[in-house]
Every structure is written in C-alpha cells, then in structure tokens.
Amino acid sequence: MKRSLGWLSLCGWIVAALAATSQAQTVSVDHYQFLPRLSVLNQSGGIGGFDVDFRVMGKFDFTIELGPTDVWPPQHAAKFTNVDAWASHPILAYVLPLDQTLNLSGLTGWQLPVAAPFDVYQFDGTTQDGSSVKLIAAEIGPWLHLRGETTPPPGSADFFTYELKAVARRRPFADFTQDDAVTNADLAKWSSRFGLKTTSLDALDQGDANGDGIADGSDFLEWQRQAGEVAPALASLDAMVDAALATVAAAETASIAAVPEPTTLGLGVCGIAVVLLRRRRR
Numbered sequence: 001m002k003r004s005l006g007w008l009s010l011c012g013w014i015v016a017a018l019a020a021t022s023q024a025q026t027v028s029v030d031h032y033q034f035l036p037r038l039s040v041l042n043q044s045g046g047i048g049g050f051d052v053d054f055r056v057m058g059k060f061d062f063t064i065e066l067g068p069t070d071v072w073p074p075q076h077a078a079k080f081t082n083v084d085a086w087a088s089h090p091i092l093a094y095v096l097p098l099d100q101t102l103n104l105s106g107l108t109g110w111q112l113p114v115a116a117p118f119d120v121y122q123f124d125g126t127t128q129d130g131s132s133v134k135l136i137a138a139e140i141g142p143w144l145h146l147r148g149e150t151t152p153p154p155g156s157a158d159f160f161t162y163e164l165k166a167v168a169r170r171r172p173f174a175d176f177t178q179d180d181a182v183t184n185a186d187l188a189k190w191s192s193r194f195g196l197k198t199t200s201l202d203a204l205d206q207g208d209a210n211g212d213g214i215a216d217g218s219d220f221l222e223w224q225r226q227a228g229e230v231a232p233a234l235a236s237l238d239a240m241v242d243a244a245l246a247t248v249a250a251a252e253t254a255s256i257a258a259v260p261e262p263t264t265l266g267l268g269v270c271g272i273a274v275v276l277l278r279r280r281r282r
C-alpha cells in the first residue's frame, strides 16, 4: 500500500514537472513606440472603392518566448502585448484600433531561420470579421520593422483589406520633437520641460524618454546616448528584410539536400589527392 502511494506521488510529481515545462518561458519583453511619419496602414476595397492611408501611432510591447522544447534548433515565439496603438484617418476624426483591424494582440509569431544579423518573425492570425492576417516583424537594432496585410474571408464582396508598413523604435526614445531624429532640438525641448511631471498627453512630447512620469536627469542621459540617431529610411529596412527572407528558402533547401555520407566524402578527398599527386609528378 505504502509502495503504491509512493509511485502515485512520483507520477503526480512528473505530471506537475511536465506541465511546468510546457508553459511558455519569456525570453524578453521590449517596449516600442510607432514612428507615425514612417508608419502607414492602407485601407482599400469596400463597395465605395476606398483607398486611404492612415497614420499609425501608439505603443506596444514585443514579447519573445521560448517555443516548444522538443524541436531542434529551439525556435522562439513572439507576440504583441499591451497594445495601445491605432491608425488615424488623414482628414476625418476617426481612428482604427490596430487590435481590431489587424488583431495585433491575437497574432502568433514564429522566428524564421534567416541568415541575417537580426531576428525576423512571421505572424499569422484572423480578425473578428474572418479576414486572415499575415505579418512580418524584423528586429533591426533598436528598430522594429513591421509589414503585413489582410485578406478578406473567401466569397465576401464588401470587405476592406489592410496593408501595414510601419517602423517602431524601442523605448526609451529621446526624440521629443517627433521628427524621428535625436538632435539639439530635442535637448531644447527637454530643457524647457525639466523637472515637470508628464500629463495625460504623450510622454515623449513632454521630454520624458523613459516614460516614468517626469522629465529629469535620466531622460537627459537617454538623449546623450542617442544624440545623432536618425531613423533609417523605410526603403532600406524593406531591402534588408527582403534579403533576409530570401535566405529562408535557401536554408530550407540546404536542410533538405543530403549531407554527403562519409564514404562519398572519403572518395572525394581520395580523388583530390590523386589529382594533386599527378600534378606534382608532371
């Protein structure tokens, strides 16, 4: 009886341990802020035949988790959390919440096997109206480049489709003038706000780079670290991501291609040795 109880408790312990390992492990959480000048959500379609560019603004967190541990190499999963971002109509006073139009918080992302000095994630999901969403996110230095689109549910006639091209900067960010560059103008803005608490308005706009509610010395240090920084052009980011994505296909082909067996490898080495010997004799 005692022995069976012991076995039962061991089984319980193993089950608990397995449950614990199957829970996603957070690798990193980065805070980002959209750069509205470089971020556009295009809305097109509908019966009226709309084609409108909305400006994307707001904040979100980018969370990386360890994927399933039973695959090798281990893959990272990504998701958007604490999304407080929207797309603003160029003329009319209305906005599209990104969590609604793209279901940003509901997308699941996987790291792609790119041969590039930065990480690329592919996101998939569905919006509330049944449109499917595909999105690529690339973490290039402090910048997060996002591009993606929606496709309406099959057989639907009156639906909008959306295309996103956006750049976000990791926070803290010392661009207080919101011109995507950290310059003396930002220092002047910070000085004019020094010691003041931020209100419900945008924290950056009030000299608060780290978003702790006050424009103080730590925000000056951020400005000092980032002084001279200019946001990269959208086209150059696009080209980098294109080049990285092109290596995914190559990586997949390489893994499929057979690794030379020791015998064939040995024969190849023998062949080269024979050729070299012949050359030497000549």
Ligand SMILES: [Ca+2]
Pocket (backbone or CB within 6 Å): 174, 175, 176, 177, 178, 179, 180, 181, 182, 183, 185, 186
């Ligand atoms: Ca600036």
